[in-house]
Amino acid sequence: MKKENNLTRRSFLKTSAVAGAVGVIGAGSAGLLTSCSGNEKSGNNPLKEPGTYYIPELPDLAADGKELKAGVVGCGGRGSGAAINFLNAANGVTIVALGDVFQDRVDSLADKLKTEKNIDIPAEKRFVGLDAYKQVIDSEIDILIDCTPPYFRAEHFKYAVEKNKHAFLEKPICVDAVGYRTIVAAAKQAQAKNLSVVTGTQRHHQRSYVESYKQIMNGAIGEITGGTVYWNQSMLWYRDRQPGWSDFEFMVRDWVNWKWLSGDHIVEQHVHNIDVFTWFSGLKPVSAVGFGSRQRRVTGDQYDNFSIDFTMENGIHLHSMCRQIDGCANNVSEFIQGTKGSWTSNGGHVIKDLAGNVIWQYDEEAEKANFKQTDPYTLEHVNLINCIRGNKPIEQASETAVSNMAAIMGRESSYTGQQTTWDAMTASQLSYTPADLNIGQMDMSGFNVPVPGSGK
Amino acid sequence: MCHVHPHAEESWRLSTHVNNGSGVMVNCVDCHLPPKDNTWEHYSAKVVLGARDLWGYLTKDSTDFDWDSKSELEHAVKYIPNESCVKCHQNLFPEGVTDDAVTAHLYYEENAEKLDLQCISCHLDAGHYNPDYAHGQMTGIPGMSASYDVDSSLFYKEATPVNAFTDYREQIPGTAVSFQMRAIEGGTFKMGSPEKEPFRNDDESPRHEVSLDPFFMAEVETTWDQYWAFYAETMSEGRTPPEVVYQNNIQAMGVDAISGPTSPFGYPDQGWGQGDRPAITMTHYAAETFCQWLSEKTGKKYRLPTEAEWEYAARGGTETAYFFPGSPKAFSDHGFMRNVFKPVTDSISAYVIYSKNSHSRTQPPSSVLPNPFGLKNMLGNVMEYCADKYDPQAYANRSGETHNPLVTEGDEWVVRGGLYSSDASDVRSAARSHTRHDDWLRTDPQQPKSIWWYSDIKGIGFRVVCEPDSTLF
Numbered sequence: 001m002k003k004e005n006n007l008t009r010r011s012f013l014k015t016s017a018v019a020g021a022v023g024v025i026g027a028g029s030a031g032l033l034t035s036c037s038g039n040e041k042s043g044n045n046p047l048k049e050p051g052t053y054y055i056p057e058l059p060d061l062a063a064d065g066k067e068l069k070a071g072v073v074g075c076g077g078r079g080s081g082a083a084i085n086f087l088n089a090a091n092g093v094t095i096v097a098l099g100d101v102f103q104d105r106v107d108s109l110a111d112k113l114k115t116e117k118n119i120d121i122p123a124e125k126r127f128v129g130l131d132a133y134k135q136v137i138d139s140e141i142d143i144l145i146d147c148t149p150p151y152f153r154a155e156h157f158k159y160a161v162e163k164n165k166h167a168f169l170e171k172p173i174c175v176d177a178v179g180y181r182t183i184v185a186a187a188k189q190a191q192a193k194n195l196s197v198v199t200g201t202q203r204h205h206q207r208s209y210v211e212s213y214k215q216i217m218n219g220a221i222g223e224i225t226g227g228t229v230y231w232n233q234s235m236l237w238y239r240d241r242q243p244g245w246s247d248f249e250f251m252v253r254d255w256v257n258w259k260w261l262s263g264d265h266i267v268e269q270h271v272h273n274i275d276v277f278t279w280f281s282g283l284k285p286v287s288a289v290g291f292g293s294r295q296r297r298v299t300g301d302q303y304d305n306f307s308i309d310f311t312m313e314n315g316i317h318l319h320s321m322c323r324q325i326d327g328c329a330n331n332v333s334e335f336i337q338g339t340k341g342s343w344t345s346n347g348g349h350v351i352k353d354l355a356g357n358v359i360w361q362y363d364e365e366a367e368k369a370n371f372k373q374t375d376p377y378t379l380e381h382v383n384l385i386n387c388i389r390g391n392k393p394i395e396q397a398s399e400t401a402v403s404n405m406a407a408i409m410g411r412e413s414s415y416t417g418q419q420t421t422w423d424a425m426t427a428s429q430l431s432y433t434p435a436d437l438n439i440g441q442m443d444m445s446g447f448n449v450p451v452p453g454s455g456k
Numbered sequence: 457m458c459h460v461h462p463h464a465e466e467s468w469r470l471s472t473h474v475n476n477g478s479g480v481m482v483n484c485v486d487c488h489l490p491p492k493d494n495t496w497e498h499y500s501a502k503v504v505l506g507a508r509d510l511w512g513y514l515t516k517d518s519t520d521f522d523w524d525s526k527s528e529l530e531h532a533v534k535y536i537p538n539e540s541c542v543k544c545h546q547n548l549f550p551e552g553v554t555d556d557a558v559t560a561h562l563y564y565e566e567n568a569e570k571l572d573l574q575c576i577s578c579h580l581d582a583g584h585y586n587p588d589y590a591h592g593q594m595t596g597i598p599g600m601s602a603s604y605d606v607d608s609s610l611f612y613k614e615a616t617p618v619n620a621f622t623d624y625r626e627q628i629p630g631t632a633v634s635f636q637m638r639a640i641e642g643g644t645f646k647m648g649s650p651e652k653e654p655f656r657n658d659d660e661s662p663r664h665e666v667s668l669d670p671f672f673m674a675e676v677e678t679t680w681d682q683y684w685a686f687y688a689e690t691m692s693e694g695r696t697p698p699e700v701v702y703q704n705n706i707q708a709m710g711v712d713a714i715s716g717p718t719s720p721f722g723y724p725d726q727g728w729g730q731g732d733r734p735a736i737t738m739t740h741y742a743a744e745t746f747c748q749w750l751s752e753k754t755g756k757k758y759r760l761p762t763e764a765e766w767e768y769a770a771r772g773g774t775e776t777a778y779f780f781p782g783s784p785k786a787f788s789d790h791g792f793m794r795n796v797f798k799p800v801t802d803s804i805s806a807y808v809i810y811s812k813n814s815h816s817r818t819q820p821p822s823s824v825l826p827n828p829f830g831l832k833n834m835l836g837n838v839m840e841y842c843a844d845k846y847d848p849q850a851y852a853n854r855s856g857e858t859h860n861p862l863v864t865e866g867d868e869w870v871v872r873g874g875l876y877s878s879d880a881s882d883v884r885s886a887a888r889s890h891t892r893h894d895d896w897l898r899t900d901p902q903q904p905k906s907i908w909w910y911s912d913i914k915g916i917g918f919r920v921v922c923e924p925d926s927t928l929f
Contacts, residue, residue: 162551181558188549423566427559427903429695 044219044340053217056383056394058207060373062090065389070168071097071136073156074148075109078170081377082145082200083109086168087117088373089381097125097139099132100148101252101439130439137163142388146170147200149255150263151432154179157197157397158186164193166388168381170200172271172404173397175263177430180405187397196393198384199400201275205383206376208362209276212349215360216280220351221338224281224316229273230331230346231322236265238299247442257300258447260432266292266306266414267407270322274310274410275403276334276345277320283312285406287421292414294449296325301447308410320410417452470585482544487583488535491543501537525816527584528726530877532576536583538568541575563901571898577912578721578899588727594719597688598680598730607632615754621670621928623830628753631685635674637922638830642670645768646775648851648886653777654784654791655881659848659888665857666764670929672922673761673769676732676821676832677840678746680725683735686746690716698907705745711752717742717908721900726914728817734838734917736818740869740891742908743841743918750920757923762862763844763870763888765921770835770873770885772828777884778835779827780807787880799880808836810883814876818915835883838917839871846870846890868893875915891916 068090072083075098083095095113098121100106106126113119127135133156137144144160146153147170154174160167167190174180190197203209216224239254255261262268278284290308297304304325310318333346341353349362367374373382387394409420412430436442450456468474473482488505490497525531548561564573576582581589612627612634627634648663649656692701692715701715708714717738724737738746743760750758761769772779785791786800789811801812807827809819814836821832834840845866847853854861863870868890874883881887892913900911910916 178555181555181562184562185549185553185558188547189551192547192550423563424903426562426566427901 044222046217046219047223048217050217053213054394055210055214056205057386058205058210058371058379059382059386060371062093062382062385063389064091065385066092068093068142068385068388069096069140070143070145071095071099071139071141072109072145072147073099073133073136074146074152074170075100075105076147078200079105079145079147080109080112082147082168082170082381083113084116085375085378086143086145086381086385087119088378090385093385095119095121095145096141097121097127097136099127099136101128101130101132102249103128134159137165142166143168143384149252149261150268151175151179151261154182154186158182161186161190161193161195164195166196166384168198168200168384169397169400171275171400172263172267172407173199173400174404174408175260175267176408176432177405177425177428178433179431180401180408180426183397183401183404187395187401190397191393191395194391194393195395196384196387197395197397198380198387199396200377200380201272201279201396201400201403202376202380203272203276204279204396205380207367207371207374207379208349208364209345211362212343212345212351213280215351216336216338216343220341220360221336221343222340223338225337225339226316226318227277227281227334227336228319228321229270229277229334230320231265231270231273232329232331233324234326234328234330235296235298235304236269236324238297240299246440247444248437248439251300251442251447254299257297257302259301260434260447262302263408263432264302264306264411265304265324266308266320266322266411267404269324270306270320271400271403271407273322273332273334274318274320274406275400277318277336278403278406279399280336281312281316283314283316284402285310285312285318285409285422287311287419288406288409288413289419290320290410290414291417291452292411301449303414303449306410306414308413310406310410415450415452416455464584467584467586471581471583472585473583475585482583486544487540489540490537491540493543494539497537522815527580527586528816529574529576529580531816532580533574536574536576538574538576541579541582545575560901567898573899586727588723590722593721594723597691598684598723598725615756618672618756618925618928621924624672626754626756626922628682628685628750630689630753633681633685635676635679635682637672638675639924640671640673640765640769640829642668643768644668644857645771645773647764647767649777649884650775653884653886655788655884656886657888660851660886662851664851664854666768666854666861667857667859668765668768669860670924671761671765672924673765673829673831674919674921675826675830677734677838677917677919678743679732680730680735681732682750683738683746684730686749687717690714690745690749692716692718694718695902698904701907705748708748708752711749714745714749714752716745716749718906720909721911724909726817729820731820732822733818733820734833736838736914736917737910738916738918739906739908739910740841746918747920756925758920759923760841760843760918761921762860763842763850763872764858764861766834766840766842766872767885769829769831770827772831774828774885777886778804778807779885780804784881784884789879790881804880808874808880808883809833809876810836810874810878810880811876812880816877818876818917834873835885836874836878837876838873838915839875839889840873841891841916841918842870842872844870846888871916877915 070086072079072095098106098109106128110121110126137160143166145168146156150172153169157167157169174183236256238257241250251258288308288310290306292303292306294303305323308320312318335344341351343351350358351360353359409425413420434442489501492498549558567573610632612629614629616624616627618624621639623638625634625636644665644667646663647666649660650663689711704715747758777784780803782803787804789799805813806825818837824832826832827834844863846868847863847866850863871889871891896910896913897905898912900906
């Protein structure tokens with residue numbers, strides 16, 4: 001029933017990561033691995049002093065400590081994946097409650113937990129419906145693992161913080177301006193309560209990116225002057241409507257194709273790459289002008305390609321492009337230009353000087369030799385659990401909200417044909433909530449593909 | 457313990473800093489001094505304030521203090537270091553925060569330094585309760601009390617017919633509001649100031665001949681009674697994109713089609729009173745829309761005065777700095793003589809609401825005498841919008857006698873006449889000024905910012921002129 005391309009998103013990522021490891025390690029660069037790159041010798045000026053920016057500790061397994069119970073809301077592919085990632089990240093962690101809008105989703109994850117981890121989720125801890133998140137959060141859990149379609153994330157996070165729960169939030173964390181503000185407020189409340197929040201921007205917990213970040217902070221490419229980020233891939237999956245499905249059920253089961261549920265693929269997927277640039281540069285976008293269109297998407301009301309020109313706070317530009325169309329050139333990576341050189345994650349993490357010489361390359365083989373756990377989807381849970389157990393709270397939602405909002409700005413500019421600004425978009429009333437949101441039939445006349453310049 | 461401030465203590469006890477659900481009491485020094493961990497700032501400010509209070513205690517009677525003036529924002533910022541607010545209020549997004557507050561506080565966090573925003577710009581009553589201050593969207597229509605509503609027999613049925621070029625009292629149909637219009641004969645006058653006029657600015661130069669057609673001008677600045685009548689009939693709900701409003705109003709046929717102001721944040725009268733006090737804090741666009749509405753209501757052609765009409769009317773036939781006797785040098789706080797003598801306030805105080813007699817707020821028209829044309833508060837009280845864009849070179853660009861000049865190019869609008877906080881030098885008949893659009897909106901957290909209400913200027917208003925029908929001559 002579910003139509004997959006040959007290469008799913010996540011397996012694509014894994015494949016490209018492996019491909020990256022095969023890349024050439026430049027002659028003479030063997031001594032320039034990871035952090036002992038001799039920046040002092042080369043006279044680089046650090047962009048930030050060590051200790052003034054966050055570097056996660058990424059051991060194979062979280063330290064032992066108090067038992068932590070999690071509840072999973074959104075039990076589809078990502079929710080099931082995150083549940084297993086969480087359980088693999090530490091000893092003394094378990095899952096005690098599940099929630100989804102569909103019974104079959106809850107049951108399939110319960111089965112998986114039983115088979116793979118010997119965890120029993122009794123029937124009274126399997127919650128179904130739009131309010132299932134509340135029941136899960138109220139089930140004496142410590143951590144909410146929220147992996148629903150993105151539209152629902154902000155309200156779920158808000159409630160979790162209200163109830164003093166730590167959270168793992170799959171990205172993106174909002175799809176519109178109203179959701180953005182909900183996230184920002186809840187994130188501040190989480191900080192005040194010493195709660196930990198990790199978002200599914202797993203590059204922040206991927207050692208190759210973390211080491212690249214250190215290099216750039218140490219001044220390896222000089223001052224950042226711009227960048228281009230990409231998520232160009234083949235068509236993503238979609239589902240045909242089945243007899244007996246309500247409008248709601250159809251859209252949610254096909255959610256990566258619907259604007260209100262996913263935020264469109266620039267927000268839902270490409271946010272990863274935009275996030276790398278906002279993370280490395282520490283800059284917010286002040287404005288965006290973009291375009292996009294729908295060429296070959298089968299279901300839903302989304303585009304399948306975007307190209308955005310972001311103007312950042314200090315006036316430099318970020319070009320972002322994303323596409324989900326078969327038979328085209330693919331590339332999922334980031335490129336950042338600096339005054340002394342450039343960095344890219346395309347084909348391994350590589351820094352070149354202005355003459356094109358490789359001056360640093362991440363050694364993936366060394367990572368594999370030194371660490372048992374190299375999966376960033378698990379490592380983000382390792383860090384979350386360590387932060388909770390070590391009482392050193394991590395709050396990633398505020399940072400992710402920036403890249404998430406950037407993606408929203410790009411999307412809205414493309415939909416409307418107008419320039420969008422940070423100031424206007426963060427304060428706007430833009431909401432993707434359908435007027436008649438319910439789990440049955442809905443007014444489908446409002447779900448249309450936007451036409452730039454038309455006001456529609 | 458805080459010196460001789462009985463009034464301040466009473467309002468403090470009623471404020472949320474004492475009268476709250478948590479039982480925590482915030483004391484005078486918590487807000488009025490910089491935080492204690494800024495040791496030097498804290499104690500040096502303490503010494504200065506202490507010395508000032510001691511001086512005040514020894515030399516002044518605390519009942520003479522103008523407490524209302526001191527509680528206005530422009531004074532309050534001197535006594536409330538913003539870092540003291542932020543010291544305690546570290547989380548601007550506490551649980552239960554509303555979406556509007558999130559929007560406003562996000563705006564504050566991102567712009568506080570850049571735009572010098574203060575917590576008390578919006579939370580002026582946090583430390584001292586003020587029943588005339590509201591934090592939130594204004595609801596209802598001020599002035600529309602029950603009795604007013606019911607007694608519609610007092611409503612005017614039709615506008616005043618004008619059959620001759622003489623003064624008339626306009627009646628706004630469907631309301632109980634009327635106001636006096638003065639017939640201003642056309643003529644020629646010298647616009648700008650002579651080179652020897654004290655305190656003249658470059659933009660008043662050169663003095664040049666201007667001739668004008670006759671017009672009617674409102675005796676007083678547009679009042680709250682008039683403005684709320686307009687608001688009641690045209691107010692718009694929610695936020696329509698500005699372009700849509702502009703387009704709509706260009707095409708509007710009839711009163712019902714005009715889109716007027718959205719509800720303001722707080723009480724735009726600042727708690728100073730309404731009635732015949734001048735309406736304030738509206739934008740130039742709002743003032744223009746008022747004129748459009750008034751024209752539809754009365755079948756006449758109302759508009760904002762041109763800058764030339766305004767100065768001609770303000771001078772009332774005089775060519776001196778003011779329309780009454782006296783030199784700006786004698787009245788002003790500026791200049792060499794102020795080191796020796798106090799400024800004179802006689803005569804000017806009878807005609808102008810300015811820094812020396814205003815008590816830091818607008819005053820009703822009854823508190824001043826009219827000028828030779830029978831117009832009140834042309835100088836002082838509130839700045840008045842003109843139909844012209846501001847160009848400092850406007851006069852220099854004219855040659856010979858100019859007829860009915862109007863400047864249409866520029867970024868800001870001309871405002872004339874000074875305001876309640878102006879020095880005497882800035883309420884001269886020739887003194888020019890202009891809007892500061894971005895600065896006057898800097899606290900407004902909305903996007904797009906309001907096209908109807910300014911957040912950061914209080915002393916701005918307008919008066920209307922009416923173009924006489926050609927059949928009158």
